[in-house]
Amino acid sequence: MLALADPIIGELEKQAVLEVLDSKWLTMGEKVKIFEQDFAQLHQVPQAIAVNSCTAGLHIGLAALGIGPGDEVLVPSLTFVATSNAVLYVGATPVFIDIEGLTTPHIALSEAQKHCTPKTKAVIIMHYGGYVMDIPAWRQFADINGLYLIEDVAHAPGAPGVGRWSDLAAFSFFSNKNMTTAEGGMVTARDEAVCQRLRALRTHGMTTTTLDRHKGHAYSYDVTCLGFNYRLDELRAALGIVQLRQLPAWNQRRQELALHYRTLLAQQCPALTIPFTADTPTVGHLMPILLPKEVDRLRVMDGLRAAQIQSSIHYPPAHQFSAYKTQYAAISLPLTEQFSAMELSLPLHPGMTQADVQTVVEALARIINYV
């Protein structure tokens, strides 16, 4: 089966995990610190805070910025549901924003502007598929409207500029992302005070860590806020250190494969629409295509499956899920809904070859009857 995503786990990862097991220091130790430093360095930010998921990072990120009940946060609906769930965790209200268009499935600035109210406190942008949003334009939008700019960077670790100009950015290392620690995440923030709050919120609101106390830097601790246990363990951090070193090369490989897809799809499946353009900056997290309206997507997915090719849909709109649709019954996001109804994600991961891409495109062309 040609999988949609496939983590690369080599000898270095295995050694790194075994070393941690042998050391018996299993959580919040030197590996977490090194992982945070390496991650911050790659993204050219002063510091990074490791957490056990991107969802946890978004949650404490919103909390650290002081967002809570009565506040509104602009969010995409075309995203993984964790983006808007995190807003609900802090008691704030997600306000769903439609995308720019079928070929640019990022939330539209003009729509975001229309939905700003005196209650709006922040906007969360999500770099769909690894395609980097226009960060300077969103920074300007946030500044003009007095909002925090938050990035959901689950699809785009290592992409140029991510995390550098936002107030807060949350990354994911879930097993199908561009790099993985099985489960895990990272948060960056540009304000030192926010970083301090994030560190406290990650670990029960405590003022010192086990490692500080072990090293004799502290003997006790205070609890300064209602925190959580969102810590990353040493095993995962050790995995992360090794994966991070390979991330730039993997991202490069993903871009090359995505470009190859673009070329072959244009030749062999001319009726398909491919979102974004060949020169949109991307780290190739997803390979999304839009099927023509008359093509039955489930039939295509079945056909691909029969050809041993996995495919998926990114995403069902968040505002239409059962848990959301009662509260959001009145809203309509026509472009998001249209995109979501036509979208299909093809396999894309750095372990693939150009021949694999050709296999997928040929199967697709056959199923849609182009050949």
Ligand SMILES: *Cc1c(COP(=O)(O)O)cnc(C)c1O
């Ligand atoms: C995967 C993903 C998340 C959640 O990441 P976790 O680390 O699994 O919590 C959030 N947002 C987007 C867009 C994602 O793709």
